[in-house]
Amino acid sequence: MIKRQARLLQGNEAIVHGALAAGCNFFAGYPITPSSEIMELMSRELPVRGDVFIQMEDEIASLGACIGAGLAGRKAMTATSGPGFSLMQENFGYACMAETPVVVVNVMRAGPSTGMPTNVAQGDVQQARWGTHGDHPCIALCPSTVAECYELTVVAFNHAERFRTPVVLLSDEMVAHTREKVVLPHPEDVEVIDRRRPTVPPDWYVPYKTDGSLIPRLADLGEGYRYHVTGLTHDERGFPTRRLDEVQQFYTRLFAKISRQFHYLENVKDYYLDDCELLIIAYGCSARSARAAVRLGRERGLKVGLLQLLSLWPFPRRPVSEALNGKIAVLVPELNLGQLRREVLRVNDGRTAVIGLNKLDGTMITPEEILTRLRVIK
Amino acid sequence: MTVPSTQTVVYEWLRHDKKFPHVWCPGCGLGILLGALVRALAASGLTKDQVALVSGIGCAGRLPVYVDVGSIHTTHGRALTFATGIKLSKPELTVVVVMGDGDAMAIGGNHLIHAARRNLDLVAVVVNNRTFGMTGGQFSPTTPMGAKTTTALYGHIEPEFDIAAVCATAGAALVARSTVYHVDRLERLLLQALQKKGFSVVEVMSPCYTNFGRQNLMASHVVMMKQLKEQGIPVERWQKMSEIERRGSFPLGVLVDRDLPGYLDSYREVCKTAAKLRSEGKI
């Protein structure tokens, strides 16, 4: 075993390392702060490997190119921030509908519109869920440290491949630009999942026919499996349909392939939950402050604990619900006006007090601010 | 090589499991283009597995589903971006992109000029029926001034884009134009585009009687066909005509054909340089 060296990396850099370890071999993007380092590093690394990097004319084009590449067998990724993420929404829905694996990194900055390009925010939590029109399933992951940037990027690719769906990695300006010491695993030690490809001869291939997994096998374009892909509702052959039975079956499967696997997609970490009376539920950069607040609070004799959410969508109902039991109160610190708190409230269903700590000024919530609020609650 | 009959080509290249009839109106030019395209594909010697057909949204966007190749019906205006991802991922595939004038020049205009500038080896077929057919005959960037449309009831007041000229200026390697009336020429130009290295554009003038002709008091699609016959002038003759004689007509044939460095070749060089610098420890 080769000894892995500790490295000093930025969150954005760790995303690139994670992506390459997961097998990313296609990147298309358009520059935007605070995500550009991802693209710049990709432009250095992918050509070295003979893989594809391209800077497109906008974010719509970037995601379009990634979806095309995904259908042609590539593991594709794009990275952007708020304004670009807004532009990507239509093609994001296309990837849901055509069941194309692709990873979209959104490094959140203060919005709406141009907002504060170099300031942190967490305002895109609900956009990640509902940004594209129409009801659709969604997977979104949210790192809070440089190490988690690496790990969750690998997970994002694995989910995209396994579920044949676009996956959002919701980072933020603070996590993106923080430098931390990380020990990256040896590439061989990284678990990498690849999409299931057809094993039958082309003549037998029915592109959207599924087995018990509800996830159809995806043939690479240009490998002899000639099939049709469309954003229209389609039948098992991929051909447009509006027949009630076919349409209903299609939508049911699209949701069920993900909702059936909620437990597999749940990703949380807990700190001091065993005897905790005051619970913090946090994610992304705010989870960093929350961790510090838990440490400080414990030193001061406060029975405080943290449930950190690494998967935001599908919302990890079960672990959140369990953590809510028997708590005096729950604090949800976030850099928006309560986008995740509303989800916690839905799960809470009146059991305990769910209190928000919200900020929109482009600065972090500090551990002291969290502790002050907890003391007031107590 | 014996030339296969049209029936053989149609049987070979159209999908048998796709439910016909197609979605287009009687008298629409899109069926003629479909025929010309599959004949050109057959004549090019490519097999069905070597071709991907990509389209945007609109009546023209419905063309690929009938052809028995890898076919991708994308989002409105974005077909070229998907095609770019496909071509870069699988350079050995021949990627043909079918778009309407609204698709290619309104919502997708930015992608069209950048694809032409980048000179990636794609074939763009732009069906210019001078209107938004699918959405009911609103004006498009190629609607002539003065025409009536469902959103220009009092006459259209904007000047029109010349799609071929835009692509030529943006840097496409091959730019050609035909009409669905001049179907032999259309087939030849499509074949030439398939064989051309670099970004090629074929603009196809096509009638939309349902949503353009009727609003502009044209008697029938036959009248619109006759108009295309008269308006389309072979470029060799067109060049010798005076400004006044050219009025109301447009040139047909190859308008631009030039050898330019292709994106894929240049990108391969980038990869070589990058690998070399890495092996020398310089990056």
Ligand SMILES: Cc1ncc(C[n+]2csc(CCOP(=O)(O)OP(=O)(O)O)c2C)c(N)n1
């Ligand atoms: C983002 C978006 N905007 C608008 C539409 C509605 N729409 C569908 S087709 C079309 C225009 C089609 O015109 P054209 O591209 O010229 O193709 P044609 O139907 O004439 O072949 C429009 C505006 C859409 N599908 N997506």
Ligand code: SF4
């Ligand atoms: S509306 Fe126009 S373009 Fe569309 S199918 Fe009918 S004739 Fe053709």
